[in-house]
Amino acid sequence: MPDLSSIFALAVGLVFSFDAELYAIIGLSLAVSLTAVFLGALFGIPLGAALASLSFPGRGALTAIINAFMGLPPVVVGLVVYLMLSRSGPLGVLGLLYTPTAMIIAQTLLVMPLIAALSRQTLVELNSEYDELFRSLRLTAWQRITALIWDGRYGLLTAALAGFGRAIAEVGAVMIVGGNIEHVTRVMTTTIALETSKGNLALALALGLVLITISILVNAALLSLNKTARRLAYA
Amino acid sequence: MLKRMDDGTSKETTSRSGDSLFPLEVSNIGLETVGQSLLRDVSFTLAAETKTVIIGPNGAGKSLLLRILNGLLQPTSGHFTWAGRTTDAAVRARQAMVFQRPVLLRRSTEANIHFVLNGLSLAERNTRTQALLEQAGLTSRAKTPARLLSGGEQQRLAIARALATDPGVLFLDEPCANLDPSATKEIEDLINATHASGTKIILVTHDLGQARRVGDDVVFLSAGRLVEQATVQDFFAHPKTALGRAFIRGEIVM
Numbered sequence: 001m002p003d004l005s006s007i008f009a010l011a012v013g014l015v016f017s018f019d020a021e022l023y024a025i026i027g028l029s030l031a032v033s034l035t036a037v038f039l040g041a042l043f044g045i046p047l048g049a050a051l052a053s054l055s056f057p058g059r060g061a062l063t064a065i066i067n068a069f070m071g072l073p074p075v076v077v078g079l080v081v082y083l084m085l086s087r088s089g090p091l092g093v094l095g096l097l098y099t100p101t102a103m104i105i106a107q108t109l110l111v112m113p114l115i116a117a118l119s120r121q122t123l124v125e126l127n128s129e130y131d132e133l134f135r136s137l138r139l140t141a142w143q144r145i146t147a148l149i150w151d152g153r154y155g156l157l158t159a160a161l162a163g164f165g166r167a168i169a170e171v172g173a174v175m176i177v178g179g180n181i182e183h184v185t186r187v188m189t190t191t192i193a194l195e196t197s198k199g200n201l202a203l204a205l206a207l208g209l210v211l212i213t214i215s216i217l218v219n220a221a222l223l224s225l226n227k228t229a230r231r232l233a234y235a
Numbered sequence: 236m237l238k239r240m241d242d243g244t245s246k247e248t249t250s251r252s253g254d255s256l257f258p259l260e261v262s263n264i265g266l267e268t269v270g271q272s273l274l275r276d277v278s279f280t281l282a283a284e285t286k287t288v289i290i291g292p293n294g295a296g297k298s299l300l301l302r303i304l305n306g307l308l309q310p311t312s313g314h315f316t317w318a319g320r321t322t323d324a325a326v327r328a329r330q331a332m333v334f335q336r337p338v339l340l341r342r343s344t345e346a347n348i349h350f351v352l353n354g355l356s357l358a359e360r361n362t363r364t365q366a367l368l369e370q371a372g373l374t375s376r377a378k379t380p381a382r383l384l385s386g387g388e389q390q391r392l393a394i395a396r397a398l399a400t401d402p403g404v405l406f407l408d409e410p411c412a413n414l415d416p417s418a419t420k421e422i423e424d425l426i427n428a429t430h431a432s433g434t435k436i437i438l439v440t441h442d443l444g445q446a447r448r449v450g451d452d453v454v455f456l457s458a459g460r461l462v463e464q465a466t467v468q469d470f471f472a473h474p475k476t477a478l479g480r481a482f483i484r485g486e487i488v489m
Contacts, residue, residue: 233382
């Protein structure tokens with residue numbers, strides 16, 4: 001086994017050689033996870049806002065479920081989606097297993113509860129501040145939810161990015177429903193797992209570096225965004 | 236700085252949008268929570284033309300009464316009618332409330348007003364917003380994030396926003412509680428201008444000076460009961476009750 005510093009040098013070299021295969025893998029990872037986060041936020045944020053501001057039967061139970069599902073094990077989600085999409089499963093006819101679409105479905109299910117729960121936490125506070133005004137203005141449920149989402153947008157972006165962090169880093173679900181097929185469903189995390197087991201440490205480490213860089217960039221963006229929001233007293 | 240919205244000279248309160256809400260008749264309103272009676276048997280009638288101040292010491296139930304009238308709280312007994320009607324959607328649409336601590340959206344000053352102007356075209360919204368900002372003396376602050384305004388400006392914005400829907404009655408819950416005298420003066424001027432343009436004022440305050448300056452008639456509460464209702468002049472010159480006399484002298488009544 002070559003020493004660590006030469007692996008590291010090889011990895012950095014790979015990143016900056018703009019290796020086509022490497023960047024295809026990175027591109028697929030981003031496409032799958034960003035789509036999943038978009039869908040997760042599309043459903044999760046309004047759900048969180050409704051849980052934060054409206055009273056309806058089953059709200060308590062739904063909140064408990066969402067909170068419990070925040071930390072769902074990715075392999076279990078992968079397994080469930082696998083069972084749904086497999087040839088003998090209820091959605092087997094769609095033929096989605098081992099496609100990027102299956103991976104998006106799995107990751108959406110994974111991040112949606114997280115985004116919903118974090119959105120609810122953010123908006124509960126905002127709602128208690130606005131509640132009397134909104135009731136005095138006789139807002140409809142829809143007006144209330146949209147106003148909360150708009151005014152809480154910086155906090156909600158944080159929730160969505162937390163979802164992105166979870167999606168881009170998970171390996172269990174995409175491995176099971178994607179199958180880690182070269183050029184089709186191979187993403188950063190599954191490649192790292194595979195290449196490490198094959199002993200191809202340079203490629204694994206190169207992808208690891210990219211993953212870490214992405215998460216640092218995302219967090220830096222988040223930090224500066226929150227700073228701006230606070231300066232404008234919008235946070 | 237403070238400018239009246241319309242150039243109508245009359246004080247007619249059967250106003251621009253629909254019938255008058257007044258007289259407001261409150262009959263035997265009570266509010267109880269577990270083992271505690273917060274309001275008991277409160278009855279009074281308010282006319283359209285006056286600025287009514289609800290006064291009393293802390294814990295008298297002034298703010299609770301205001302919230303009941305605005306429909307934010309349900310009384311546990313009694314009822315009240317607006318010109319003979321119970322509170323329905325049409326009545327509600329003609330009420331507006333200003334809270335002690337202004338609740339401002341995390342938006343710009345003008346966006347706070349824009350927010351409540353539903354059902355108007357964008358051009359109408361903009362015109363109306365500019366007029367309200369001017370009325371509240373906030374034109375130069377239009378683009379400023381609302382939560383960066385001074386305390387007095389924030390409360391003026393809250394009032395301007397409440398006026399956006401052209402209410403028949405404006406409830407104010409201690410709007411000057413945290414403000415210095417000059418900011419208080421600006422708020423009181425705005426309240427007077429609002430009244431002059433035909434909106435009924437119902438103001439809760441524990442500040443006797445403000446009650447004298449702003450009010451035409453007084454509803455005096457203590458410990459959840461209505462103690463006196465009179466014109467401001469009569470109340471301060473000849474209070475009819477021992478509690479009223481004690482309150483005016485600044486002695487604590489509980």
